[in-house]
Amino acid sequence: MLHTIFVINVLSFINSTWRQRYGSSLERESVLLLWSFIVSVYSIGGLLGSLVGPAQINFHKFFSFRKKTQLCNNLAALLGALLMAMSQTARSFEMIILGRLLYGINAGVSLNLHTMYIGECAPQKMRGMVTVSVSFFIAVGKLMGFLIGLREFMGSEELWPYLMSFSAIPALIQLATLPFFPDSPRYLLLDKSDKDGSLKAMQQLWGPGDHSTEIKEILKEKMTMEGQQIKGMKDLFVDHSVRWQLIMMGLICGGMQFIGINAVYFYAYNVFRSAGIPDSQTPYVALGIGLSDIFATLLCVSICHCVLLVFASMYFFPCNK
Template sequence: MSCICPLSWYYFLNKGLAMSHTLTLLLDKPVLIAAIFIMGIGGTFQYGFNISVMTSPSIFIKELVNATCIQRYGKSLELWEVNLIWSIVVSIFSIGGLLGSLCAGRLASAYGRKKCLQLNNLIAIVAAVMMMLSKTAMSFEMIMVARLLYGINAGVGLTVHTTYMVECCPKRLRGMVGVSVATFVSIGKLFGQLLGISELLGTEKLWPWLLGSCGVAALLQLATLPLLPESPRYLLLDQGDRQGCEKAIRKLWGNKDHSVEVDEMLGEHASMKGVRNHTVLQLIMDRSVRWQLLTVLVTFSTLQWCGINAVYLYSFEVFQTAGIPTYQLRHAALGTGLCELSTSLACFMLVESSGRRLLLYRGYFCMTVTLGLLTLTLYLQTVVSWMPYCSMVLIFIFIFFFCSGPAGVTAPLPGEIFNQSFRSASFTIAFTLNWLGLFLLGLLFPLIVENLDYFCFLIFLVFCFLTGLFVWYNVPETKNRTIMEITAEYVKMHPTKESSDREMTMPKSSDINACAATKL
């Protein structure tokens, strides 16, 4: 026992020192910090905000739908008709997101990351104006169109924001900066919940302003984007502009010597000589990156089917059973949003010392156990008086494990495991899966709940467990490794003739004086 304690202290001391060193590296790069906030506010913030913001004004929008039909046709709609229109209003956001994701990679490659986001913000501003005018115009169709435009904006923003941040940070900060993508999703969800309470914009008079507030975030990003350089990797690997790349790196990372990072990019550039950006079909057909593609397919599919949305849905029922009054459920839901945000911030601090692979499989295995216990406590909540309190605790524990692992690590993963020629196509596939999952979940989840009730968590339990196993056996660690080293690790774990041939023709890091990656 006397030996274990010093070892434990030594372990946590090393973790603390590593985290402190990584944080110091980030604080030395003020423009990179500014890029995190500028990209986030008009990127994944919009995605998170639009997911959570529709809960509060739902009753007012349904009233508008009915009032519009009475005014136009002199007929009051039946309840099922109102609910059908409402479901279209909610789900059309996912359709827009899917359209945005499908075209985001091509637009980002053709026009650059910055210009693509500038055009994207104009879409959000148009949608915000339509939302604010919808009640005055007595037109629920304007809300539908605006939700579709918001979806396109979120689909493009989710893809390009992630791509830009992965390409703009040094490998020692890649995990921390990648987690910031998920952190802004959490911030967006929290703002949607917060602004939607009745004391702020969640009222019959102000709800159009609530739905139009996305325009403010778009205006902020549009005004501040000119302060940032274009992605260094895009400039070098897509445009062949080494001078522009070095200038962008100096602006983002400071005026220190960054020759090692530039050499690593040049090594990747040399391996891509004469290779154009691959299309989605070419990526799917290329056998040499089959396991990288499988990694994206599995992790991004499970991101929506891990049960996080089901947990949020049942949180209202659990809180109510635990004795929280109905009129305070919105305020109680803020607790889940704060839990998600605080955990995401903790993951932001710890990801560089823990490693991505560990956070992924540990998160999914712990979520598996938590879902099993949550199913049991929900089954027993009418039998044992104090069981709803256990369910409340398990809800927060589940959110903690989700946000401390899969939520933060998954989004930037395609940018870490694919080289530049595959990167746009991989992000397109990844976020297309995300939007398809969100749409199908919205379509099928009510039916699943109606038939299985809280036993629906067992379906999500299976997804979490199988994904944890897949990551454990098939995904290498990416922390502090270059793309060539990660590719070589995939080849080592899953050797194929095509990937072995490609590995033999790739230039080695030593040939371009790049330093080998080291572990913290």
């Protein structure tokens, strides 16, 4: 999260670094251009990570397990955090750019792989709710970015490089805890044909009991998929059976990028300043963005859940006229 104090400090750091190197200050437009590149390089990294992620998932000669892929992916976050933490000492704003790029790659891979992993680890009756929780915790992460960026915490002029590297903490937590979790039961049974391992993973994740029904459902899915090749991006676009689903996803994801929320998040300082809010109050006003995001996420999830229940009841229990 690009906090107000962070923005001020980074802009000042870019200008002072340039002055120290070349003996002259940058023009305001040039500083803003570099700042815009720092902002946008995260999205470029996210695009690269989302394209690399499927290759890591499918080609097991590079990574044998999805869990191991997530563990390796944390190294990108740790390296990015290290670069940004050392940027002020090294007097290099290029390290911030590279660190943000690595953060984006980490997020792009994680968003695909983590969602798939937790969805496959969840029981079928809870799979939808568990998968949707990803959006909720993304909103929580944004709010945490606003909180720790307050001047009372890590928003000071001395601590802003460590504020940028704060994402290393979740990466370290996952590195320490994820090895104790099993691979997903579906992955073990479908991709590795390890029935005993899949059953053991179910018992570890869901508790002891009879999970034969879930095993049968996964095996039934495996029989359906036998003989089918993994579809690439080109095959996805020409497949008529998923055309409308693809169009709907494109409209939803594309529409989210045009509603202006990214501009509010990344340029909150400029937006609030233009609205006449004093600079000393903008960090606290920005907390409202994170809270609104969490509220909207919970509201949308609740509405979608109710709509799905209504359609399911109409499908399974049609009214007799």
